[in-house]
Amino acid sequence: MKSLACTPLLFLALTLSAWAEPITKTVPYAIGDTQFEGTIVYQGDSSQNKPGVLMVPNWMGPTAQSVEKAARVAGDGYVVFMIDMYGKEIRPTNRAEAAAAAGSLRADRRLMRERVNAALEVFKEQAGDVPLDPSRIAAIGFCFGGGVVLELARGGTELPGVVSFHGNLDTPDPADARRIKAKILVLHGANDPAVPDEQVQTFILEMRDAGVDWQLIHYGGAVHSFTDPHADTPGRNEYHPLVAQRAFIAMEAFFREIFE
Numbered sequence: 001m002k003s004l005a006c007t008p009l010l011f012l013a014l015t016l017s018a019w020a021e022p023i024t025k026t027v028p029y030a031i032g033d034t035q036f037e038g039t040i041v042y043q044g045d046s047s048q049n050k051p052g053v054l055m056v057p058n059w060m061g062p063t064a065q066s067v068e069k070a071a072r073v074a075g076d077g078y079v080v081f082m083i084d085m086y087g088k089e090i091r092p093t094n095r096a097e098a099a100a101a102a103g104s105l106r107a108d109r110r111l112m113r114e115r116v117n118a119a120l121e122v123f124k125e126q127a128g129d130v131p132l133d134p135s136r137i138a139a140i141g142f143c144f145g146g147g148v149v150l151e152l153a154r155g156g157t158e159l160p161g162v163v164s165f166h167g168n169l170d171t172p173d174p175a176d177a178r179r180i181k182a183k184i185l186v187l188h189g190a191n192d193p194a195v196p197d198e199q200v201q202t203f204i205l206e207m208r209d210a211g212v213d214w215q216l217i218h219y220g221g222a223v224h225s226f227t228d229p230h231a232d233t234p235g236r237n238e239y240h241p242l243v244a245q246r247a248f249i250a251m252e253a254f255f256r257e258i259f260e
Contacts, residue, residue, distance in 0.1 A: 022071040025130065027081070028088075029122045031115055036084040037062065038119060040130055041070040049127070051259045052137035053080045054120055056145030058228070059102035061086050065230060073140070078255075079132045083119040085112070085148060102144045109172055113155040116148050120157065136160065136259050139182075140251065141167055143194075143225060146186075153182045160258035161185065163251050166224050168195055169203035177210035184214035185254045187247040189222030193236055217250055219243040 025040040039062065042050065053073055057066035062084050070082040085105060092098035105112045116139075124134040139162045141149040146167015153162045154171055156179035163185045171177075184207065188195065200216070207214040219240070225231035226240040227247060 022074060024067065024071075025126075027122060027126065029119070031118045034087045035089070036115075036119070037088040038081055038083045038122070039067050039070065040079060040081050040123075040126060041067065041074045042079040042130060043074060043076045047131070049131050049133040050077060050079050051255070052123060052132050052134065053078045054116075054123055054137060054139040054149075055080050055082045056085060056116065056139070056141035056148040057082060058142045058225070059098040059144035060092050061090070061098070061101065063091075065228075069142070069227075079126075079130055081119070081123040081126070083116070083123075085115055085119075085145075098144075106144075106147070106168075109151055112148060113151050116152045117155065117157055120152070120159075138162060138255060138258060140165065142227060143167060150184070150186075153180045153184060155179065156181060158182075161254060163187065163254060165227050165247060165251075166192060166195070166222075169199050171206070174202070174206040174209075177206045177212055180210060180212045183254070183258055184212055185250065186214070186216045187250060188216060188218055189224060189226050189240070189243070190218040190220050191222060191235075192224045194224045215254075217247070219246065 022041050023044045027038045027040055029036050055070050055073060062082060066082055070080040074080040086101050090101050092101050123137065126132055127134040138160055139149040139152055142165045146164030149162040150164055150167065154176040159182040161183040165187050166189055222240045222243040223236055223238050225237040227244040229239050231237040231239045
């Protein structure tokens with residue numbers, strides 16, 4: 001696909017404006033009695049259907065910054081659906097509120113998987129309204145979202161691949177990894193205090209024992225949130241532009257493999 005070859009240029013300039021104004025579409029949906037609201041982002045300059053990327057944002061949930069990141073990921077090669085894991089009535093405004101919202105789902109992995117799977121189905125239903133190829137959808141997530149997409153895979157959902165950026169790697173039942181059908185790419189800051197070495201080693205054993213097709217890239221000098229230009233807590237949550245560039249290029253190479 002010719003368009004896939006040019007999209008790494010976007011990732012080399014996460015802090016720059018996209019070269020064309022993206023199209024954004026608000027997508028309301030319901031899971032049970034709870035109302036949610038996600039956003040589809042894509043470039044409108046293609047008449048051909050594109051692969052889809054289900055994107056789970058960090059623990060702040062749907063924000064203007066997460067939509068901006070979705071536009072960067074979309075480039076001219078993908079349709080991105082930035083999903084809502086909390087419900088539209090929950091929009092954290094600070095770290096404490098975000099920790100509470102994310103913590104409630106981390107404590108209930110069944111509900112976490114239910115919500116991300118439901119959002120995936122909503123995304124597929126958008127085919128025809130947006131230039132989406134519903135047979136080619138990957139999932140990516142950032143921080144909290146990285147842990148969510150790994151749980152999506154552990155639940156056995158049929159996807160070509162998932163990518164976790166500086167996400168948590170733990171799970172209540174490592175045996176669930178035997179259900180994974182997707183290829184896994186984990187992009188991890190080697191100095192990340194939120195995901196310590198013990199958790200990383202446990203994840204490695206989990207993947208190895210389950211025979212998963214997986215990759216784990218450690219980025220030296222990087223901590224948590226290394227792709228987030230707004231992360232500014234030195235030694236803990238900190239933007240690392242060079243590592244962000246490398247990580248997005250790794251994602252792009254992975255996408256070329258799984259979307260062939």
